[in-house]
Amino acid sequence: MQPMALPPKATFPLSLLLLLPLLLLSLVLATSTQQEEFSEELLLKPLPDRKILAHFHFQNEAPLDADSFARHHHLFPKSISQLVQKFHIKAMELSFTQGRWNYERWGGFDPISSHNAKPPGVELWAVFDVPPHQVDASWKNLTHSLSGLFCASINFLESSTTYSAPEWTFQSALGSLRYGTLPREAVCTENLTPWLKLLPCRDKAGLSSLMDRPSIYRSFYHSQQLHLTMSSAASDGSRSGIILQQTLTVVLQPDDQNADMNHVSKAKVQPSWSLSSIFGRKISGRCVLAKLSNVYLHADRGLVAQLENLHKNTTQFANNDTGPEDYRVNSGFKLSVTPKRMHTELGKGSSILYEYPIKDYKDTEQFDLGLSWEHPIVWSSPHAPFYASRFLMGSGNERGAIAISLKSTEMTQGLVTNNIEERCKLQVNVLQVVPWYVKVYYHTLQLLVDERPRVLTDFVERMRVLPSEDKVSPGMMELVLQFPCEMKSAVLSIEFDKGFLHIDEYPPDANQGFDIPSAIISFPDLNAGLQFYDKSQSKSPLLSKLQEKSPVLSYTEVLLVPLTTPDFSMPYNVITITCTVFALYFGSLLNVLRRRVGEEERLLKNKDASKAVFLRRILNKLSAKLRGRPLESTSSPSSSSSSSSSSSFVSPKLILRVLLVAGIAIAWQYYSQ
């Protein structure tokens, strides 16, 4: 998914590049201002389940010079260019996501779901242009810088237990890629504001002025991304510039005016919406610094096919389909603004993209695209060949298993019918990273195809396993699987033991459980990109991004593993009990070492002889009288030994003392009130 491809048009004219070393510094500055380019675009797409996808795409390009470290940029954010310079970043992607992308309803086979559907929390990967032994150091520094830049705890990715180095899932990397996720990171405006600061117009003008915080954070899914790539010169392929793509993907639910709660029986009409109704704002104008400012409306393949069906059924419409009026009065929906241009995808059942350039609107007039549905239309988004889900099995605090299940969708059925003659195979890459305290036993990896256990080697083409090392590195498993296209379902399961953590290794709220980051399922054979008729030699970065050849990618759910957690008030108890045990131990040890029993006996005898214990003798006499027994000879040493020890417990002396103390206590209690 590494978008290393060129933008459609080389940013550096060839001649200029050849001249560059010869020109003076002032000239360099002059040219570089020309080369810094910014574009803003917004893609809107109705989703089958009555929601709207809004995808903001901001692209910022700047040339990369040897001395640009200290140079001032006009449009390009300086912090990012410094980052690139300092850590020698070849490519990087950082995403902040809240909510889950619904692959089933919102589709899994288009560029947006492959690029912009991300796991909840923070995901970061970066490719460095440094020698292999420096990669980890660069990564650690990068995480800290990003953490400061985006007000997020990305610095937790610094620890070697949180990141890994996959090789096959992200294609471009060869040993210098690092990948880490923080599934529990909460995403909010504090992350959006620094992200907006990187835009030349911030959110004061242009498309970004639509970003009303309450409506964005009320959305069902939002993912803000920062994607950095190097553009290479057309001539020699050397690095020539930085491309910064900032995207914000939001799935919103428009307010349903005619929403009645009971639509059990009747078919639903999709809710009509406009920009002002979903964002609460309108576009008042373009960002003047932007070279390009467009809004697109995308109707995907399923919708177009349904619309065509509808069109065939309703005969009152004429069959000529060219001319811009027809876009506006479609048989399925009505658009409030006439699109400037329409892009259709190649092939049958293709999707349509309506283009609205913002530059045409005056500042006084506000752009408010609206869409109202005429007929109830039910369609479904294109799905990835397999619908992947992951879950935990087992219970208890001891062990469990992770299962990744792949269910075929209607997409694979299409594949089967297409090539009957040769045996159709489908490649599936799986990347699973597990934290070290989930101790995975890789030998227990099992594969069930169509509910039957199969030999793993029949399906696994390549496999790369990095077992976890306690407190050092997470476990990572990369699988390249080849499945027959006619397969209905497959389940990969792998067992694990739950480890124990040291008391100070538990994160806050440890009793919630521990996260296993999303697995990445990718289909490198398939191309998620859309192919449009390139009529107008489009310069739009968003369009070129949509058309880019890239593998289909999907993320599974984040899992929550309950681990054994100590009672966190326990350290106190442990300290107390340890101290008690130590005191007892040392006390008795000292006693044994110090005391000489024979000596004491002798001393005691002497004391008895010298009648030092006068009171005791009196008491003994008293007790003897009370018992009505003759006084025992106190001189005998055995009398003080254990023979009388048993009776001494119930001796009247003791009772007397207890009574005395109790009496005092009661009196004290009574009079103190």
Place this chain on the structure above:
Amino acid sequence: MGANENSSAKPRVRPIVRLGIFLISHSNIVSLVCFLAGVVALLLLPVLAKNTYISENALMPGSANNMLSTHHVSDANKFIKDLTDLEFTSMASPIESQKLIARYMSALDAEVTFHKFYPQFSQFHPLHFFTSPDSGIISKNGTCSSFGVNTIGIIRAPRGDGKEAIVLVTPYNPSKVGLGEAVSLGIAYSVFLLLSRVTWLAKDIIWLVADSQYGEYSSVAAWLREYQAPVFHKVDVVTSEACNESSSFNELGQGLYLDGKLSGDFRRAGTMAAALVIKVVDQGNQYEDSLNIYAEASNGQMPNLDLINIVNYMAVHKQGLRIKVKKMWSLIDSWWLNTLGVIFESLGKVARSLNPQLKFGIPASDYVEGAATLASSLYYQGLGVPTGPHGAFRDYQVDAITLEISPKVSLTKLNRRNEFMLRGGRLIEGVIRSINNLLEKFHQSFFLYLLTSPGKFVSVGVYMIPFALLVAPLPIVAAYLHANGSNSTPQNPSSSLEVDGSHKSWEWLNSARKVLVIHLWGVFVSLLPFFLRQVPNTTLTMNFVLWGFLSIFSLLILYLTLDCPIFKASASQLEKNKWTSLKSVTISTAFIGLSLMSVINFATAEIGALLIVPICLLARPLKLDIQARSWRTLLRASCNIVLGFVVFSPVSFVLLKGAFEDFYGINVGDYWKWVESLWAWNSATYLYIGVVHLPCWALCIHILFHPC
């Protein structure tokens, strides 16, 4: 006292040893005091109960206003109407109502799936007592024709990460929908309707409509098994050609698959945080709307107290429902408990007059209520059988309770029903909202407790004391008997010294062997029902009689084969000490057994200790007592006989049942039935009765009739 003579040579003994020796030498009085103190402490438990409090701050019950409105309820009413109409109009397959539920669920944008399961009839697995319910126990005898279909709707939290889920369960029987069940579905639907629109949801909501044709528990357990421990290669388990005729299941999804909301495969939603089982009982003769809480799961496991606390809080303070937990009703009117209550009340008054800060003593009526609740709490925990479908969740460490709501008047009155549903729905909403607030899983509050009222509990730290006091005499008496027995032997001058010395020191091994044999017999007896079940066409009584007969028969065989040489040898002059060492070993094993049981199921151990400890302490050959002919020994002998009779488990079962219910209509088959339910639920209590209680009783009887 013999120990003292030995130790007199030593000048000084450590105080702790002295204390031990003192206790052992006064074992009679110590055991009496301890036992009485244990009983008194047990009776004091209702007085010592503390008020419950919400321990986890994150729960914040009732801090948000209820959002459930009359609109939701009227929609739910429509749903109920459709559901009940369906039964009247088309007497079609029960599938229809499941389709209807699924249609309603999918209209709320929920993901709907059907889960087909083959009911797993409870069976006795002698070796599966402590294993977790894993996939290995898939019933292979489930016939294909009889299957149930659970309908599951899942609302994904809009901005949640989907790691956790809250489960709502409404058991209902699709072939015979009662009004109570329909209303419980309606309440769940109204809550589900609300939750599908709210923005504050952080955890996914799963609504499981459990098909209770084959029992509420089995359907929920089947779903949980599929959720937590699925079997992927089902093809081998259920032969496919026999099950192909389940076309009625396949037609379920038609018309719904279209939306992409319903999918054939099983859906999951993260780790379960808590589960609520909702039931409505249409009784209509209450003072007010009331709520019954059932919490006991298998082997006396309880959900976290916080879950009960929030339900209690929401019901009492927000919805004004009268909340109840199970009570032993027969105890409420018993005179002795009332007298005890009065005594404790007056004691409390005395204490308060001494010091007003002493919060000791509660009103007598409270005491009686608390004791009745405590007794039932103790009994149901001790029984080890879950009291509802929530028990299935506890097997997977999920906190769950059953809420049984019963209305004041009959549910057939519509506007009264609306109000009732509004209250019920708001209660569920509040509880869910509170659990939704929870960041961590339930861990703050107690897991080991007994309830004395919905708002009062006795924690493990308190109810351990009576048990400890009850079992404390056992090791002391055992040590006393052992010491006494070994010391009194040298009094026989006739026996040669070295032979006798070696014999004496190894004598306890002989008794230990006897005890071991009897315990093995206990194991055999507890395995017998498994084989008896294989015999077809038997009545309960016949089974019981057969069981008893076989047990006695096997005991006799054991006596004749194994113990014969021992008896012959024991006919010597060492006879007198024989029984003491036997008793000492018996008591030790009883102590070990009780202690082990207290780890597994505390309530069982507590009840068991109450029964078995007196006879273990008192047992003494009747012959000796009768020979002595003093009133003390005669009293002891008669006590022994009575205890020996009462402690025999079938007799004690009948007596307890008679005391708490009625003697009328009791037959011995009931005991078989009771035992059957124990092993069907894999209750450890069954093992306790078979392996600890029964052998100990048999050994005590053996001691009573010891020929000396």
